[in-house]
Amino acid sequence: MRHDAAEIARLSADALWAEDKASQALGMRIEKVGPGHAVLSMTVGVDMVNGHGLCHGGYIFTLADSALAFSSSSHNRRTVAQHCQISYVTPGRLGMRLTAEARERHKGERSGIYDVTVKAEDGTVIAEFRGATRSIPGTLVPET
Numbered sequence: 842m843r844h845d846a847a848e849i850a851r852l853s854a855d856a857l858w859a860e861d862k863a864s865q866a867l868g869m870r871i872e873k874v875g876p877g878h879a880v881l882s883m884t885v886g887v888d889m890v891n892g893h894g895l896c897h898g899g900y901i902f903t904l905a906d907s908a909l910a911f912s913s914s915s916h917n918r919r920t921v922a923q924h925c926q927i928s929y930v931t932p933g934r935l936g937m938r939l940t941a942e943a944r945e946r947h948k949g950e951r952s953g954i955y956d957v958t959v960k961a962e963d964g965t966v967i968a969e970f971r972g973a974t975r976s977i978p979g980t981l982v983p984e985t
Contacts, residue, residue, distance in 0.1 A: 846876040849917050850875050851874060852981070854874040854879070856982050857911060857914050861907070861910075864903075864907045868883055869904065874912075877945030878943065879912040879915065880908065881904060881907050881943075882904075883900070883939050883941075884937070885939060887935060890935050894934075895934060898929055901927070901929065904939055904959060905927060905968060908942065909922060909925070909943050919976065919978065920974040921975055921977055926971055927969070927970045931965055932967075937962070939961060940962070941959045944957075953974040955972045955973075957969075957972065958970075
């Protein structure tokens with residue numbers, strides 16, 4: 842049975858999520874996934890706040906990186922981050938629900954480029970992230 846691209850993206854996300862203990866432990870949720878696209882969210886908890894009373898940048902980076910992972914793996918190809926950069930625009934704060942939306946900009950045979958925007962619930966941009974990926978051997982779900 843052949844699956845369409847949207848179904849492959851969903852099946853790939855389900856398989857990746859089942860093994861993604863880091864994203865699960867941080868309370869992330871997959872809000873949406875499609876070919877070359879993923880939206881993940883996370884609430885800033887008390888254990889994510891730094892000495893300035895703001896969300897530690899590492900947690901914002903991790904949310905963006907997880908969105909990158911689900912977006913880049915949506916074609917049933919195992920991919921890993923090769924290089925990432927982030928610009929923090931506005932601080933995240935305790936209790937904020939942050940949403941990271943990843944979009945594919947380039948998908949080559951073995952590499953890709955993805956842009957991720959992290960926003961607060963009111964639409965305020967918290968960070969802009971760009972990630973380059975590399976395919977590794979294997980698929981997330983059996984190919985039919």
